[in-house]
Structures are given as structure tokens and as C-alpha cells.
Amino acid sequence: MRDTLLLIGRVLLVVMFIKSGFDKFFSLEGTAAYIGSAGLPMPSVLAPLTAIAEFGLGLAILIGYQTRIAAFALAAFALLTIPFFHAYWNMTDQARMLNQIMAMKNVSLAGAFLLLAGAGAGRYSVDRS
Numbered sequence: 001m002r003d004t005l006l007l008i009g010r011v012l013l014v015v016m017f018i019k020s021g022f023d024k025f026f027s028l029e030g031t032a033a034y035i036g037s038a039g040l041p042m043p044s045v046l047a048p049l050t051a052i053a054e055f056g057l058g059l060a061i062l063i064g065y066q067t068r069i070a071a072f073a074l075a076a077f078a079l080l081t082i083p084f085f086h087a088y089w090n091m092t093d094q095a096r097m098l099n100q101i102m103a104m105k106n107v108s109l110a111g112a113f114l115l116l117a118g119a120g121a122g123r124y125s126v127d128r129s
Helices: 002-025 028-037 043-063 067-080 093-119
Strands: none
Touching (some): 002 028, 067 093
16 A cells, blocks of 8 residues: 555656646746746756756656655755745735745645655655665
8 A cells, every 4th residue: 555655646746847847848948038037047057957857857756766866856946946936925915825825835845755755666666665
């Protein structure tokens, strides 16, 4: 039962990252513009790196390859995006509410990734841990 739940959990946890990373590959200009609008440096470099990170780390977790490392990296990624893209404390009204929800979602995702980093991928994985 544990291994089955870990497999289902891995799939549900990374589907958003895999899709988001995949989509970014086909919209690197738009992704770079969005990253630049957040005030981050070198958006044209960060855009493909973000796509690779989301897609690659998501795929690694999906198949259970280096799951602990990939999960820890995506936990950090989820938390690091909050002050740049979901800084609700600087917003008002609906934007504040929406971005607070997004920030809390990222906190929850980071928690789930840290649980996965601690538990490992389970038997149904490349790592079999």
C-alpha cells in the first residue's frame, strides 16, 4: 500500500510541473518577459533553465529517478518563487487574495516535496527506494 500511494502521490504532485515546464519550452519569450517583469536578472537565461528545471525535475520524480534530490530541488524552487511572483504582502484586494492563495499553495507543495525527499520514491521507481 505504501509504495502504491507513493507512486500515485508522485504522479499527482508533478503533473503541474511537467506541463508547466513543457509549455515554457514553447513560449520562452513570454516566460522571459514574465521573469523580467518580476525584476529578476538575465530573464533570457532563466527562462530555459526554469523550463528545464520544472520539466526535468518533474519527470525525474515521476519515474522515481534521484527522487530525493529532485524533490528537495522542487521544494526550494516552489519557495523561492514566492517573493518574486506571489508577493501578496505588497498587493491589495483581489490580487492580494489570489497571490496569497498561490503563495500558500507553493508552501504546501514544498511541504509535500520535503515529505517525498524524506520518504523516497518507493518500490515503483527507477531508484526503488
